[in-house]
Amino acid sequence: MLTPVRRGSLRADILVAPQAPRPVTRGAVGAAGSHEEGTAMSERCAHLSAASTRDPAPSTRGGCAGCAAVGEQVWAHLRLCTECGYVGCCDSSPRRHASAHHRETGHPVVRSFEPGESWMWCYEDEQLGR
Ligand SMILES: [Zn+2]
Numbered sequence: 257m258l259t260p261v262r263r264g265s266l267r268a269d270i271l272v273a274p275q276a277p278r279p280v281t282r283g284a285v286g287a288a289g290s291h292e293e294g295t296a297m298s299e300r301c302a303h304l305s306a307a308s309t310r311d312p313a314p315s316t317r318g319g320c321a322g323c324a325a326v327g328e329q330v331w332a333h334l335r336l337c338t339e340c341g342y343v344g345c346c347d348s349s350p351r352r353h354a355s356a357h358h359r360e361t362g363h364p365v366v367r368s369f370e371p372g373e374s375w376m377w378c379y380e381d382e383q384l385g386r
Pocket residue numbers: 301302303304364378379380381382383
């Protein structure tokens with residue numbers, strides 16, 4: 257037997273309070289759907305949520321702190337650690353100081369330090385955030 261889809265029925269199932277004076281439809285009790293729409297739109301991890309509220313001062317202005325320490329002058333892009341402000345080079349760079357910093361410190365989230373970019377990346381969950 258086909259059950260016709262009634263517009264608004266899902267909402268009614270949620271909104272109907274126990275005390276609501278409503279005629280009981282045979283077979284309808286306990287048939288409320290289990291799918292919850294609208295809850296899966298932005299599931300960013302706790303690290304990204306926490307990091308979005310932080311704005312640490314960058315450890316350097318001109319470039320990768322790790323590269324500066326070893327005299328390296330080549331890197332692709334820069335990342336800013338949202339925990340401590342460490343500026344490190346990305347994984348496309350020869351030295352990959354941003355990843356190294358995460359491994360050494362456990363600081364989970366970096367933010368792009370490139371002009372005009374503001375995305376974040378969580379190493380723990382390999383998740384992109386904004
Ligand atoms: Zn995370």
